[in-house]
């Protein structure tokens with residue numbers, strides 16, 4: 440079984456109860472909602488904007504995004520795992536949202552629509568081996584001034600290895616923890632954001648156990664259309 444197939448299997452198993460179990464992510468009491476709000480605020484969205492939620496899972500960000508883009512905006516949720524998207528589709532139907540569309544795709548091969556206002560990814564990008572390429576592809580699709588925001592977990596700088604393993608064991612498949620820690624994907628994400636975006640920022644959250652990486656595309660191929668006039 441390939442790494443990607445294993446990942447899909449893992450999330451197929453998690454999908455049904457993800458909305459409940461993710462509240463304990465990565466540990467009970469972890470300020471996940473506060474971090475999500477911070478990430479959405481960092482997108483600087485206005486009503487009418489178009490935003491891609493990369494690796495959206497069951498769509499836990501959709502309500503927060505809806506509040507800022509409004510019914511005239513557009514949300515495109517992308518995820519690799521069919522079962523996670525099925526839960527996201529349930530959420531869309533239950534809430535009667537007609538401005539949310541879903542795409543089943545690998546982030547690495549996703550063709551971002553041109554001229555979008557923003558891209559968000561929460562608690563997912565460090566699982567994507569090609570995260571730097573995804574950031575580069577996304578950055579090129581943003582309109583001038585468009586925002587890329589990544590929120591994810593990391594290992595705090597001074598954490599002993601055994602403690603970090605214990606902490607991450609609750610959320611990652613056991614066999615993958617060592618690999619994730621050794622790969623230090625948050626460093627590749629930080630470097631890619633610095634390379635691709637005009638004003639990259641990096642904020643460590645909750646004792647360095649998470650990070651918020653953000654930046655804007657400088658004025659470029661798509662100019663800086665007012666939000667709401669981007670790709671529809």
Ligand SMILES: C[S@@+](CC[C@H](N)C(=O)[O-])C[C@H]1O[C@@H](n2cnc3c(N)ncnc32)[C@H](O)[C@@H]1O
Nearest residue numbers: 450494495496499518519520523545546561563
């Ligand atoms: C921990 S969940 C996070 C879901 C959601 N972003 C959230 O904040 O609740 C990780 C998600 O990333 C998705 N994922 C992992 N690798 C991916 C990839 N290469 N392309 C697209 N989605 C991916 C998984 O299917 C899963 O839904």
